[in-house]
Amino acid sequence: EAQVTQNPRYLITVTGKKLTVTCSQNMxxxxxxxxxxDPGLGLRQIYYSMNVEVTDKxxxxxxxxxxxxxxRNFPLILESPSPNQTSLYFCASSPRAPPxxxxxxxxxxxxxxxx
Amino acid sequence: LAKTxxxxxxxxYEGQEVNITCSHNNIATNDYITWYQQFPSQGPRxxxxxxxxxxxxxxxxxxxxxxxxxxxxxLPRVSLSDTAVYYCLVGRKLVFGTGTRLLVSP
Numbered sequence: 001e002a003q004v005t006q007n008p009r010y011l012i013t014v015t016g017k018k019l020t021v022t023c024s025q026n027m028x029x030x031x032x033x034x035x036x037x038d039p040g041l042g043l044r045q046i047y048y049s050m051n052v053e054v055t056d057k058x059x060x061x062x063x064x065x066x067x068x069x070x071x072r073n074f075p076l077i078l079e080s081p082s083p084n085q086t087s088l089y090f091c092a093s094s095p096r097a098p099p100x101x102x103x104x105x106x107x108x109x110x111x112x113x114x115x
Numbered sequence: 116l117a118k119t120x121x122x123x124x125x126x127x128y129e130g131q132e133v134n135i136t137c138s139h140n141n142i143a144t145n146d147y148i149t150w151y152q153q154f155p156s157q158g159p160r161x162x163x164x165x166x167x168x169x170x171x172x173x174x175x176x177x178x179x180x181x182x183x184x185x186x187x188x189x190l191p192r193v194s195l196s197d198t199a200v201y202y203c204l205v206g207r208k209l210v211f212g213t214g215t216r217l218l219v220s221p
Contacts, residue, residue: 004158033209043159043202043211059210090158098207101147106158 002027006091006107013081014115021076021110023091029105031097032074033058034066036087037109043090049074050097081114088112119203124216133190135215137203140184146206148179148186153200153214162201163188193219 004025013019025032033048035058045058049068063085065077074093078085089110094102120138127133139148147166151159163170165177165186176189190197202214 035211040213042213045209045211048209088156092158098209101149101164103149103161103164104151104159104209106160109156109158111156 002105004091004093004105004107006089006110008110009108010111012113012115015082016080019078019081019112021078021089021091021112023074023076023107024072025074025093025105026072027093027095027105028071029093029095030071031094031102032068033092033104034064034074034076035090035092036060036085037090038087046076046089081112083114086112086114119205119210119212121201121203121212121215123213124218126218126220127193128220129194130192133193133197133217133219135188135190135201135203135217136185137188137205138185139203139205142183142205148177148183149204150175150177150188151202151204151211153202159202159211190217193217195219195221 007022030051034046035043037043044060046064047066049055052071055066091107092104094104096102149164150162152162153159163175163177167179170177178187198219200214200216202211
């Protein structure tokens with residue numbers, strides 16, 4: 001089944017403890033992206049990747065890192081999580097990178113709580 | 116970068132047609148218009164995409180006037196399960212904004 005898989009679905013951690021949220025897609029998509037969703041703020045883009053080894057900052061990249069060493073994987077890394085990074089995170093992919101108008105496919109989300 | 120404006124919320128009843136309009140005054144020549152639907156705690160789901168005039172699929176219709184400065188997502192005969200947040204995106208930047216919260220009542 002074609003899908004975007006995020007793990008874990010739920011994560012509770014403490015301030016400063018490094019964590020990684022994994023994202024994998026099995027559709028050979030070029031473009032991958034991370035979003036965070038907070039009440040009243042909608043979905044905001046953190047980082048995106050146009051292809052392997054090509055990543056760039058979105059609108060809210062502070063406190064996050066990403067890597068794209070393989071086409072299928074795009075992990076989100078929080079080196080030193082803080083409580084303001086408590087949020088619902090979504091990974092997405094699409095067949096081709098912008099400016100091509102390929103619809104995004106989203107994962108089921110990771111709810112992160114940092115205490 | 117094309118900025119979009121949508122109503123914050125809309126209410127409807129089962130069986131009615133719902134039209135959600137998105138304003139995008141500075142849409143670029145090559146920009147497409149894409150709509151997504153999101154249920155609570157789930158990732159957004161692609162609904163429909165168009166460039167001009169009218170596009171229809173099994174879920175919705177998208178109406179785009181000649182000047183392309185706005186677009187209207189039309190959901191025919193909504194049901195309770197259409198209660199969700201709907202996002203209008205324009206162009207390559209893939210900015211979601213806060214969307215339109217649609218509540219369908221019995």
